[in-house]
Amino acid sequence: xxxxxxxxxxxxxxxxxxxxxxxxxxxxxxxxxxxxxxxxxxxxxxxxxxxxxxxxxxxxxxxxxxxxxxxxxxxxxxxxxxxxxxxxxxxxxxxxxxxxxxxxxxxxxxxxxxxxxxxxxxxxxxxxxxxxxxxxxxxxxxxxxxxxxxxxxxxxxxxxxxxxxxxxxxxxxxxxxxxxxxxxxxxxxxxxxxxxxxxxxxxxxxxxxxxxxxxxxxxxxxxxxxxxxxxxxxxxxxxxxxxxxxxxxxxxxxxxxxxxxxxxxxxxxxxxxxxxxxxxxxxxxxxxxxxxxxxxxxxxxxxxxxxxxxxxxxxxxxxx
Amino acid sequence: xxxxxxxxxxxxxxxxxxxxxxxxxxxxxxxxxxxxxxxxxxxxxxxxxxxxxxxxxxxxxxxxxxxxxxxxxxxxxxxxxxxxxxxxxxxxxxxxxxxxxxxxxxxxxxxxxxxxxxxxxxxxxxxxxxxxxxxxxxxxxxxxxxxxxxxxxxxxxxxxxxxxxxxxxxxxxxxxxxxxxxxxxxxxxxxxxxxxxxxxxxxxxxxxxxxxxxxxxxxxxxxxxxxxxxxxxxxxxxxxxxxxxxxxxxxxxxxxxxxxxxxxxxxxxxxxxxxxxxxxxxxxxxxxxxxxxxxxxxxxxxxxxxxxxxxxxxxxxxxxxxxxxxxxxxxxxxxxxxxxxxxxxxxxxxxxxxxxxxxxxxxxxxxxxxxxxxxxxxxxxxxxxxxxxxxxxxxxxxxxxxxxxxxxxxxxxxxxxxxxxxxxxxxxxxxxxxxxxxxxxxxxxxxxxxxxxxxxxxxxxxxxxxxxxxxxxxxxxxxxxxxxxxxxxxxxxxxxxxxxxxxxxxx
Numbered sequence: 001x002x003x004x005x006x007x008x009x010x011x012x013x014x015x016x017x018x019x020x021x022x023x024x025x026x027x028x029x030x031x032x033x034x035x036x037x038x039x040x041x042x043x044x045x046x047x048x049x050x051x052x053x054x055x056x057x058x059x060x061x062x063x064x065x066x067x068x069x070x071x072x073x074x075x076x077x078x079x080x081x082x083x084x085x086x087x088x089x090x091x092x093x094x095x096x097x098x099x100x101x102x103x104x105x106x107x108x109x110x111x112x113x114x115x116x117x118x119x120x121x122x123x124x125x126x127x128x129x130x131x132x133x134x135x136x137x138x139x140x141x142x143x144x145x146x147x148x149x150x151x152x153x154x155x156x157x158x159x160x161x162x163x164x165x166x167x168x169x170x171x172x173x174x175x176x177x178x179x180x181x182x183x184x185x186x187x188x189x190x191x192x193x194x195x196x197x198x199x200x201x202x203x204x205x206x207x208x209x210x211x212x213x214x215x216x217x218x219x220x221x222x223x224x225x226x227x228x229x230x231x232x233x234x235x236x237x238x239x240x241x242x243x244x245x246x247x248x249x250x251x252x253x254x255x256x257x258x259x260x261x262x263x264x265x266x267x268x269x270x271x272x273x274x275x276x277x278x279x280x281x282x283x284x285x286x287x288x289x290x291x292x293x294x295x296x297x298x299x300x301x302x303x304x305x306x307x308x309x310x311x312x313x314x315x316x317x318x319x320x
Numbered sequence: 321x322x323x324x325x326x327x328x329x330x331x332x333x334x335x336x337x338x339x340x341x342x343x344x345x346x347x348x349x350x351x352x353x354x355x356x357x358x359x360x361x362x363x364x365x366x367x368x369x370x371x372x373x374x375x376x377x378x379x380x381x382x383x384x385x386x387x388x389x390x391x392x393x394x395x396x397x398x399x400x401x402x403x404x405x406x407x408x409x410x411x412x413x414x415x416x417x418x419x420x421x422x423x424x425x426x427x428x429x430x431x432x433x434x435x436x437x438x439x440x441x442x443x444x445x446x447x448x449x450x451x452x453x454x455x456x457x458x459x460x461x462x463x464x465x466x467x468x469x470x471x472x473x474x475x476x477x478x479x480x481x482x483x484x485x486x487x488x489x490x491x492x493x494x495x496x497x498x499x500x501x502x503x504x505x506x507x508x509x510x511x512x513x514x515x516x517x518x519x520x521x522x523x524x525x526x527x528x529x530x531x532x533x534x535x536x537x538x539x540x541x542x543x544x545x546x547x548x549x550x551x552x553x554x555x556x557x558x559x560x561x562x563x564x565x566x567x568x569x570x571x572x573x574x575x576x577x578x579x580x581x582x583x584x585x586x587x588x589x590x591x592x593x594x595x596x597x598x599x600x601x602x603x604x605x606x607x608x609x610x611x612x613x614x615x616x617x618x619x620x621x622x623x624x625x626x627x628x629x630x631x632x633x634x635x636x637x638x639x640x641x642x643x644x645x646x647x648x649x650x651x652x653x654x655x656x657x658x659x660x661x662x663x664x665x666x667x668x669x670x671x672x673x674x675x676x677x678x679x680x681x682x683x684x685x686x687x688x689x690x691x692x693x694x695x696x697x698x699x700x701x702x703x704x705x706x707x708x709x710x711x712x713x714x715x716x717x718x719x720x721x722x723x724x725x726x727x728x729x730x731x732x733x734x735x736x737x738x739x740x741x742x743x744x745x746x747x748x749x750x751x752x753x754x755x756x757x758x759x760x761x762x763x764x765x766x767x768x769x770x771x772x773x774x775x776x777x778x779x780x781x782x783x784x785x786x787x788x789x790x791x792x793x794x795x796x797x798x799x800x801x802x803x804x805x806x807x808x809x810x811x812x813x814x815x816x817x818x819x820x821x822x823x824x825x826x827x
Contacts, residue, residue: 109510140391143456146456146462146463156470258341
């Protein structure tokens with residue numbers, strides 16, 4: 001023990017607290033972090049009886065093998081046939097794959113003028129240093145337009161299935177949500193406070209530089225979405241709702257998809273009607289280059305980030 | 321380039337754009353937007369159809385500044401334009417007919433989600449119709465699958481959730497097989513654009529190289545799309561999906577979603593592989609066998625069914641069987657008959673679903689067969705519409721179903737080996753069709769006092785009379801459906817010529 005400080009002062013220092021923790025005399029998280037043991041699930045006996053009765057009835061009715069001849073025959077041949085089917089399918093596909101063109105051979109049909117032009121003229125024609133980005137957002141932008149709508153419609157379908165619109169059951173879920181984990185976990189909050197800003201900045205970097213190097217809207221959006229989920233886990237819904245609600249998600253994804261559709265409509269329209277596009281390609285390698293690709297990457301990034309976060313929020317408590 | 325030529329591209333983008341737009345609107349505004357979008361796209365497709373018929377040739381529309389094979393493109397011919405117009409008409413009528421059910425069965429806060437699904441479904445159908453690129457087709461097949469799942473389960477009860485799960489598993493299996501087939505084909509040809517693949521496949525076929533992977537790829541794509549369009553042994557997802565989802569979903573799913581996949585399969589046969597290679601490959605013999613089996617088994621299952629909506633759903637299995645049997649004949653006449661049947665079945669099946677819902681409304685919402693006794697008197701228009709639909713399905717002259725059966729029979733005569741099985745299957749299937757449809761029609765027009773009420777699950781006092789004025793939307797939809805059906809049945813010549821013409825341009 002140091003003699004330079006008085007005992008009172010020494011007890012306030014961090015090293016004393018570390019020593020306490022190492023000795024095991026005091027747990028720093030006791031009383032500061034809420035630690036609630038998991039509640040055992042107890043089902044109402046009446047409900048349980050009803051459930052098992054329903055299950056039995058269903059089994060009797062549907063799988064009544066005494067009287068349901070169709071089911072009996074089906075069950076008998078099902079296993080045999082599924083094995084035969086799987087084995088023959090595997091064999092067929094293996095034979096087909098072994099007959100495909102040799103992997104890596106120069107004379108493979110895929111090494112044709114299509115791939116050649118993407119590689120040789122891609123930089124010049126799209127202005128994107130990253131050929132893959134140039135391909136998915138310029139040469140084949142129509143596919144990517146469809147692909148970002150796939151994400152959007154997947155979110156909407158999950159909303160249909162899991163969103164809880166009744167107010168009181170939502171509150172119940174919010175309370176229930178915390179049964180299995182401590183509230184306001186200091187470790188998580190501290191880590192999140194340190195990690196979330198770099199995660200966001202990295203995500204934004206990946207999106208903005210999608211045309212210059214590896215990256216793009218899909219990967220950057222996923223990074224930002226992961227950051228949002230970490231933040232939500234650390235600080236709870238009350239805090240994230242200040243800046244991210246379902247309304248904002250919908251408006252954001254609407255704006256992003258609309259922007260994408262408009263930008264691409266312009267380029268499709270001018271392309272098909274042989275009108276010179278007004279959008280400059282810029283110097284390859286600069287951040288403001290490659291025409292529409294930067295904007296499209298941002299749009300895709302916004303949609304992907306929103307989708308990731310929304311999936312998490314809905315699966316966790318049925319809404320925001 | 322004429323401005324009309326931009327319309328196919330504008331209609332795809334417009335319906336895509338209206339999906340996210342519906343998500344920020346209220347349910348009511350989203351409904352109006354949806355109706356407006358479908359009507360505008362229908363009008364645009366009509367203009368395109370007139371334009372294409374005027375010039376007498378197809379045209380290619382480049383999506384972007386790069387010509388194919390580097391960029392995407394869409395291709396517009398008379399058949400494509402007609403299909404787009406027809407799908408819009410059916411979709412609009414189905415949406416009008418099922419409006420009341422939608423409002424009652426879907427939670428208020430989720431109404432606008434329904435219209436997102438419908439708008440994106442429309443865009444995917446249009447893209448499937450117009451695209452000239454196999455991978456673009458796959459991307460929009462994904463949108464189609466997910467939105468169809470949403471349409472099934474938005475009416476939330478146990479049966480629809482189960483049906484949606486089943487649909488999703490089967491449909492994703494189909495998508496997976498389709499994607500595998502496309503991958504194989506890309507590896508063999510190095511192209512994704514339909515016309516370029518066809519050239520490459522022609523060379524491969526003539527030199528005889530890579531024969532096995534080519535056939536495997538063709539088989540994978542055919543089976544994948546057959547699963548998605550509920551060809552007979554892959555139909556297990558269908559009865560629940562059509563039987564318990566909300567009315568407009570059932571009508572749209574049965575008449576449009578499965579037909580979109582069939583149209584894609586026709587494209588793959590004619591524009592990607594080449595129909596003579598498909599014919600030599602024997603893949604169509606398998607489709608023929610499954611189709612014939614479906615024609616009979618679907619009807620047998622429908623006869624056993626006690627629930628009117630599931631009965632109509634099982635009848636779809638039989639009708640899909642007809643369509644695949646037409647492909648299986650391996651002649652152009654067979655395919656023309658199939659395409660005509662796609663159109664006629666789409667018009668009739670949605671009519672039947674809407675009419676059945678009118679009938680059950682008058683029978684205290686019961687879908688059980690015995691409860692429908694005398695409902696033709698209680699809801700006169702729905703009774704007439706159901707009768708029209710049934711007669712058309714059975715193949716009564718004057719209605720659209722008759723023409724397609726006639727075309728199938730004519731096509732069968734042109735085929736040497738398959739003539740006898742086709743004609744026999746047609747005869748058996750028609751008798752079976754008549755058995756369950758006419759049985760239902762007779763039940764509709766049997767006065768309640770002549771039958772014992774023991775077998776009914778509802779009491780006759782619960783039944784109510786429904787006049788046309790009480791269900792204005794449904795009545796309008798039903799009348800238009802009946803007119804459409806009669807028009808298809810009475811003046812089929814121009815349509816058959818158009819299909820013939822379009823198919824020739826396809827190849």
